[in-house]
Amino acid sequence: MMSNVNLEKFSSRFLPNYLERYSAVNVKRISDCTLAGLPTRLRMEITLIAAMSEDGFIARDGRIPWHLPRDIQHFREYCAGKTLLIGRKTFEQMNGWFQDHFPIVVTRRAGYAADPGRAVATLDGAVELARGRGVDELVVLGGGEIFAATAGMADRLVLTTVQTKLGGGTPFPVQEFSGWKEICAQIFPPDNTHAFGFTIQHLSNPNPNHHHHAT
Numbered sequence: 001m002m003s004n005v006n007l008e009k010f011s012s013r014f015l016p017n018y019l020e021r022y023s024a025v026n027v028k029r030i031s032d033c034t035l036a037g038l039p040t041r042l043r044m045e046i047t048l049i050a051a052m053s054e055d056g057f058i059a060r061d062g063r064i065p066w067h068l069p070r071d072i073q074h075f076r077e078y079c080a081g082k083t084l085l086i087g088r089k090t091f092e093q094m095n096g097w098f099q100d101h102f103p104i105v106v107t108r109r110a111g112y113a114a115d116p117g118r119a120v121a122t123l124d125g126a127v128e129l130a131r132g133r134g135v136d137e138l139v140v141l142g143g144g145e146i147f148a149a150t151a152g153m154a155d156r157l158v159l160t161t162v163q164t165k166l167g168g169g170t171p172f173p174v175q176e177f178s179g180w181k182e183i184c185a186q187i188f189p190p191d192n193t194h195a196f197g198f199t200i201q202h203l204s205n206p207n208p209n210h211h212h213h214a215t
Contacts, residue, residue, distance in 0.1 A: 044131050046085075046153050046212060048140045049078060051160035051198075052172040058144060060169030068194050071160050078158060083135045085126050085150070088112065088119075090143040104129055104138075106146060123149055127212050144170040151176035153212050157203040164196045181206050 051071060052058050059065075081100045088107035091114065103117035104126045112119040120126045123146075130138040140150045151173045157180065180203040190197045 044136055044138060044212075045155035046127070046138050046140060046150065047156040047158060048147060048150060048154050049075065049158040050142060050147060050172055051075075051162060052174065053162050053164055053166045053169075055165040055167065056172055056174050057166040057169035058142065058147070058172045060166045065166065066162055066164065066196055068160075068162070068188075068196065068198060070188055070194065071198060071200070074160075074200060079139055079141070082137060082139050083130050083133060084117075084139050084141050085123075085130070085146065086141045087143050087146040090141060090146070091117075094141075102133070123153070127153070144172070148173045155205050157201075159201050159203065160198050161201070162196050162198045163190070177203055179206060180204060 050058055051064070051066075051068075079101060083102045083104065084098075085104050085106065086094075088105055088109065091103055091105045098116050101116070103114060105112065105114040105117055105119045106121070106123060106126055107119050108121065109119075110121075118129060120129060127138065140146060140154070157177050159177075183202040183204055185199055185201040187199050188194065188197060
């Protein structure tokens with residue numbers, strides 16, 4: 001579990017106060033972030049996409065305790081047509097969701113058949129498979145163990161922070177991104193279809209010379 005000190009350090013840098021930090025003038029729309037706002041990829045990059053609570057958890061008791069239609073739309077739009085890296089449990093929970101995606105499922109189960117997609121035994125095997133497909137981005141969907149194992153390999157992070165606290169559950173390795181550069185962000189206040197407000201941030205790794213290998 002992440003330490004409170006690390007989480008507070010991250011939060012004080014990136015999420016001090018939603019309304020004071022961002023105004024309607026300086027917040028770019030997410031379409032700007034994913035198109036003109038992001039630098040051109042010169043090689044395959046690894047992106048983690050996740051939604052976490054203010055205290056750093058992505059799920060509790062095996063489920064996601066919020067329903068945010070606008071964030072779901074953002075997630076679908078970002079992942080459309082892409083090669084995805086995903087753990088077996090998360091893959092099975094999302095059964096029926098995959099359409100034009102190519103999931104690469106990391107699992108210790110020998111002979112596991114991923115439909116759609118392919119199963120591999122290691123993270124390095126997943127990265128090599130994605131690179132062999134000639135894609136410019138591999139998007140990591142989780143779950144918790146996969147996020148923890150790929151945080152050190154990542155080039156970009158697309159992070160939704162939901163304005164609620166879970167007090168425990170499956171942690172997101174948020175401390176791994178405390179030195180990252182924020183590219184853009186967008187705030188969504190609560191409304192009649194969103195019980196919680198949330199912020200979507202795009203962050204980039206300031207160290208372009210890191211290597212895509214599992215440790």
